Amino acid sequence: MRIAHISDLHALDLAGASPLRFLSKRFFGWLNLLRKRRAAHPTQLLDALCADLGRQPLDHVVVTGDLTNLSLPSEFRRARQALDSLPFGPRGVTAIPGNHDVYVWDAYFGRSFEKNLLPYAQSDDAPKDELPTWPIVRVRDQVAIIGCSTALPSPMPLADGWLGGRQLRRLEELLDATREHFRMLLIHHPPLPQHLDLLRALRDRGRLHKLLRRVGCELVLHGHEHRDLRGMLDGPSGPIPVIGVGSGTYNSPHLDRRARYNIYTVEGSGKDARFTVEQRVHDPQSGQFVPSPVP
Ligand SMILES: [Fe+2]
Numbered sequence: 001m002r003i004a005h006i007s008d009l010h011a012l013d014l015a016g017a018s019p020l021r022f023l024s025k026r027f028f029g030w031l032n033l034l035r036k037r038r039a040a041h042p043t044q045l046l047d048a049l050c051a052d053l054g055r056q057p058l059d060h061v062v063v064t065g066d067l068t069n070l071s072l073p074s075e076f077r078r079a080r081q082a083l084d085s086l087p088f089g090p091r092g093v094t095a096i097p098g099n100h101d102v103y104v105w106d107a108y109f110g111r112s113f114e115k116n117l118l119p120y121a122q123s124d125d126a127p128k129d130e131l132p133t134w135p136i137v138r139v140r141d142q143v144a145i146i147g148c149s150t151a152l153p154s155p156m157p158l159a160d161g162w163l164g165g166r167q168l169r170r171l172e173e174l175l176d177a178t179r180e181h182f183r184m185l186l187i188h189h190p191p192l193p194q195h196l197d198l199l200r201a202l203r204d205r206g207r208l209h210k211l212l213r214r215v216g217c218e219l220v221l222h223g224h225e226h227r228d229l230r231g232m233l234d235g236p237s238g239p240i241p242v243i244g245v246g247s248g249t250y251n252s253p254h255l256d257r258r259a260r261y262n263i264y265t266v267e268g269s270g271k272d273a274r275f276t277v278e279q280r281v282h283d284p285q286s287g288q289f290v291p292s293p294v295p
């Protein structure tokens with residue numbers, strides 16, 4: 001199995017957005033968009049990313065949130081269009097939300113992410129039109145992909161996350177039920193402490209740590225920080241790798257932050273499967289994604 005991990009696409013599209021939609025936290029987000037983010041995540045990088053993914057021999061793509069900036073309908077349409085452009089179909093792509101996908105309360109309660117990206121966010125056994133209840137689970141060969149939602153419409157300047165008791169209980173059940181598989185957990189917020197934790201943390205990560213220590217997991221993938229991160233959590237039979245990937249569309253002058261994604265090759269069967277990881281990074285000269293020059 002070859003599985004690509006992309007994150008933090010921040011698809012930009014303000015087309016047709018009513019001024020009324022900006023009478024909220026979105027107003028400050030919109031100012032930030034005009035000031036920085038529009039140039040930071042240009043749409044041509046999203047197109048280049050999708051084109052590169054389409055050229056790779058992949059069995060699956062996972063997307064760990066922040067597909068939009070302000071949770072606008074036009075942004076969800078743009079993000080959906082990007083996923084639809086991939087040659088893998090909804091069975092071959094799994095997406096979870098980030099904090100930018102529930103930027104305001106009406107997107108959170110209106111379930112904008114789930115409605116717009118439904119085919120990419122459904123458990124295998126879910127009825128066709130039923131909105132997902134997090135966490136979701138999808139089994140592909142020896143890999144069980146389990147996706148959580150930590151997304152909250154927190155007031156500015158917070159960008160924190162929360163799993164909650166109900167989701168944590170269900171997560172433990174799913175991890176236990178899939179223990180014969182290579183379990184890949186998708187979560188937007190980093191489960192390990194980061195800088196600016198006061199503003200951006202996964203609030204109940206301590207409970208997640210205890211849960212993983214009990215039931216285990218083979219790999220945890222996250223986004224949110226727009227930089228590559230690696231760490232370990234304790235598991236019942238050894239350490240659990242935790243790997244964050246930088247944004248797939250970040251137009252940074254710095255090589256270590258530039259748009260990127262990871263490809264995991266999972267070999268072997270069941271929970272004894274092992275993985276290797278390679279990275280592709282955007283090259284501003286050619287406009288293409290290329291193998292990372294950093295080993
Ligand atoms: Fe992000």
Ligand SMILES: [Fe+2]
Binds near residue numbers: 098188225
């Ligand atoms: Fe985020």
